[in-house]
Amino acid sequence: MLKIDEIHTYYGQSHILQGVSLEIAAGECVALLGRNGAGKTTTMRSIMGMTPPRRGRIALDGAEITGLSTHQIARAGIGYVPSGRRVFSELTVRQNLDLAAHDAKGTVGPWTVERVLEMFPKLVELSGRGAGFLSGGEQQMLKLGRALLRNPKLLLLDEPTEGLAPVVVKDLFRWIKRLMREDLSILLSEQNSSFALNISDRGYILEKGQIRFSAPSSELANSREIRTYLGIDSKTVAG
Amino acid sequence: MNLQVIVIEGLSAMTTAASLFIIAAGLSLIFGALRVINVAHGTLYMYGAYFMATLFAASGSGWLFWVGLLVAPLFVAAIGAIAEVTLLRRVYERDHLVQLLVTYSLFLILSDLALRFWGTASLSANQPPSLSGAAMVGGVMFPAYDLFVIGCAVAMGLALWALLGRTMLGWKIRAAVEDPETLAASGTNVKRLFTLVFAIGSGLAGFGGAVIAPLQSVDPGMGQSVIVSAFIVAVIGGLGSIAGAAIGATLIGIVEAVGIFYLPSWAPAFIFVAMIVVLAVRPVGLMGQKLGY
Ligand SMILES: Nc1ncnc2c1ncn2[C@@H]1O[C@H](COP(=O)(O)OP(=O)(O)OP(=O)(O)O)[C@@H](O)[C@H]1O
Ligand SMILES: [Mg+2]
Numbered sequence: 001m002l003k004i005d006e007i008h009t010y011y012g013q014s015h016i017l018q019g020v021s022l023e024i025a026a027g028e029c030v031a032l033l034g035r036n037g038a039g040k041t042t043t044m045r046s047i048m049g050m051t052p053p054r055r056g057r058i059a060l061d062g063a064e065i066t067g068l069s070t071h072q073i074a075r076a077g078i079g080y081v082p083s084g085r086r087v088f089s090e091l092t093v094r095q096n097l098d099l100a101a102h103d104a105k106g107t108v109g110p111w112t113v114e115r116v117l118e119m120f121p122k123l124v125e126l127s128g129r130g131a132g133f134l135s136g137g138e139q140q141m142l143k144l145g146r147a148l149l150r151n152p153k154l155l156l157l158d159e160p161t162e163g164l165a166p167v168v169v170k171d172l173f174r175w176i177k178r179l180m181r182e183d184l185s186i187l188l189s190e191q192n193s194s195f196a197l198n199i200s201d202r203g204y205i206l207e208k209g210q211i212r213f214s215a216p217s218s219e220l221a222n223s224r225e226i227r228t229y230l231g232i233d234s235k236t237v238a239g
Numbered sequence: 240m241n242l243q244v245i246v247i248e249g250l251s252a253m254t255t256a257a258s259l260f261i262i263a264a265g266l267s268l269i270f271g272a273l274r275v276i277n278v279a280h281g282t283l284y285m286y287g288a289y290f291m292a293t294l295f296a297a298s299g300s301g302w303l304f305w306v307g308l309l310v311a312p313l314f315v316a317a318i319g320a321i322a323e324v325t326l327l328r329r330v331y332e333r334d335h336l337v338q339l340l341v342t343y344s345l346f347l348i349l350s351d352l353a354l355r356f357w358g359t360a361s362l363s364a365n366q367p368p369s370l371s372g373a374a375m376v377g378g379v380m381f382p383a384y385d386l387f388v389i390g391c392a393v394a395m396g397l398a399l400w401a402l403l404g405r406t407m408l409g410w411k412i413r414a415a416v417e418d419p420e421t422l423a424a425s426g427t428n429v430k431r432l433f434t435l436v437f438a439i440g441s442g443l444a445g446f447g448g449a450v451i452a453p454l455q456s457v458d459p460g461m462g463q464s465v466i467v468s469a470f471i472v473a474v475i476g477g478l479g480s481i482a483g484a485a486i487g488a489t490l491i492g493i494v495e496a497v498g499i500f501y502l503p504s505w506a507p508a509f510i511f512v513a514m515i516v517v518l519a520v521r522p523v524g525l526m527g528q529k530l531g532y
Contacts (some may be wrong), residue, residue: 048424070425070429071427074423075426082424088418088422090416097416100426146425150489195407
C-alpha cells in the first residue's frame with residue numbers, strides 16, 4: 001500500500017527525519033511510536049507533502065507520490081487526521097463535512113455524509129454548531145469523518161487519543177477496529193503506546209528521526225526493553 | 240437645517256460611502272484571505288474605469304454601459320489572476336515588506352502599461368440615458384446615477400455576504416484563511432483557490448471603476464487618489480472584514496459630508512482624524528481581524 005524509502009526531511013536547516021523507511025501493507029494497521037519530538041508528525045507531514053522530504057521516495061500502491069502537492073496526494077487516496085484542534089472552527093459541523101464531501105467528489109467508496117453521521121450520531125445534533133465549539137472528542141469525530149469522506153485507501157491518524165477522556169478513547173478504539181474490518185490501511189501515530197500496540201498489527205519505533213525497532217505489535221508489547229523504552233507500565237498492556 | 244437639506248446631505252454621504260465600499264471591499268477580501276495588502280488595487284480600479292471609458296469612446300450608445308459593467312470586472316479579474324500567478328503567489332510566505340514591494344511594483348507596472356495604452360489625457364464615460372436624469376427621493380430631486388451607485392454597493396455587499404456565508408466557494412475561502420494545510424489535505428487545490436480569490440477581489444475593483452467612471456474624469460491619477468481612502472476605510476472597518484468595510488465606508492461618508500457642510504476647508508483631514516480615533520480605541524478596526532461577512 002504505502003512504501004517509504006529512506007526519506008530525509010528538514011525544517012529549514014534542522015535535519016529531522018534521517019533516512020526513515022517504513023511500509024504498510026493493504027488492510028494493515030501500523031503503529032508509529034516514539035517520544036515527544038521523535039518525528040512522528042513529521043513523518044506524516046512528509047507523506048502528505050506538507051514538508052516534502054529532500055531525499056528518498058514515497059510510493060502509494062507502486063506509484064510515486066514524492067514531490068506531488070498535498071491536494072494531489074490526498075486525491076491519490078490518503079486521508080489525514082492531524083493532531084490537535086484542526087477543524088474549520090468558523091464553519092459549522094455540517095459545513096465542515098459538506099466541504100470534505102465536495103473535495104471528495106468523484107471518489108468511489110462507501111463513505112458519504114449520511115454514513116459518517118450514522119457512525120457518529122452525535123454529529124447530527126451538533127450539525128448546526130460552529131466546529132470551534134466542539135469538545136475534544138467531538139472534534140475527533142469530525143476530523144475522522146472529514147478524512148473518511150475522501151474514501152481513502154490509507155488513513156493517517158496523528159495522536160488521536162491526545163486529550164480525550166478515557167470513555168472516548170474506548171469509543172475511538174471501536175471506531176478504528178471497525179475501519180480495520182473494512183480493510184482500510186491505517187498509520188497510527190501515538191504517545192499512548194499501549195493503546196496503539198493493542199490495536200495495531202505492527203509497530204515502528206522512531207527515535208530522533210530514525211527507526212529504532214520494528215516488529216509485530218504483540219512482540220513489541222511483550223518486550224521488556226521496548227516497554228521500558230516507551231514507558232509502558234506492564235499492567236496496562238493486557239491483550 | 241431643514242429636512243430637505245438633511246435628505247440631500249444624507250444621500251450624498253451615502254453615495255460617497257457607496258463608492259468607498261465598492262473599492263474597499265475587494266481590498267479587504269484579498270487581505271482577509273491572502274494577508275496581502277494590495278497597493279495596486281487602486282490601479283485595478285482604474286483599469287475598470289478605463290475599460291468603461293474606452294467602450295464609450297468607441298460608440299457611446301447606452302446598452303454598451305451594461306455590457307461594460309459586466310465585462311470590465313472580468314477583464315480586470317483576468318489581469319488580477321495573471322498578476323497572482325506570476326508575482327503574488329511567490330510572496331505569501333514572505334514578510335509584509337517584501338509583499339508590499341511586490342504589490343508596489345505591480346502598481347508601477349500596471350500604471351505604466353495604462354499610460355502606454357491610454358496616454359495622459361483624461362477620458363470620460365457617459366451615464367446611460369436610463370440613469371442620467373434625476374429621481375425624487377423623500378421629496379427632493381437627486382441624481383439617479385448616484386442612487387444607482389448606492390444600489391450597486393448594496394448589491395455587492397449582499398453578494399459578498401452570500402458568497403462567504405452561503406456557498407461552498409465561500410466556505411472554502413474561509414477554511415483556507417483558517418488552515419490552508421488542512422484544506423489541501425482534504426483535496427482542495429489551495430493555490431488555485433487563492434488565485435481565484437485574488438481574481439474576485441480584482442474583479443470587484445474593476446467593477447468599482449466601471450461604476451464610478453461616469454461620475455468623474457478617467458485619468459492616470461485616479462487609482463492613486465482612491466487607494467488611500469479605500470485603505471483607510473478597510474482599516475477602520477478591520478482589514479479582512481466585509482461588514483467592517485461597509486461600516487467604515489458609511490462612517491467616512493458621514494464624516495466627510497458633515498465636514499464639507501460645516502468646515503469645508505478642513506474636510507479632507509477629517510477622514511484621517513476618524514481613522515486615528517478608531518484605531519486608538521480599537522487597533523484591529525471596528526470589526527476585528529478575521530475574514531467574515
Ligand atoms: N515547524 C517546525 N519548525 C522547526 N522544527 C520543527 C517544526 N515542527 C517540528 N519540529 C521539530 O522536529 C522534531 C520532530 O517533531 P515532530 O512534531 O515530528 O515530533 P512528534 O514525534 O510528532 O512529537 P509529539 O509526540 O510531541 O507530537 C522536533 O524536534 C521538533 O522540535
Ligand atoms: Mg506529533
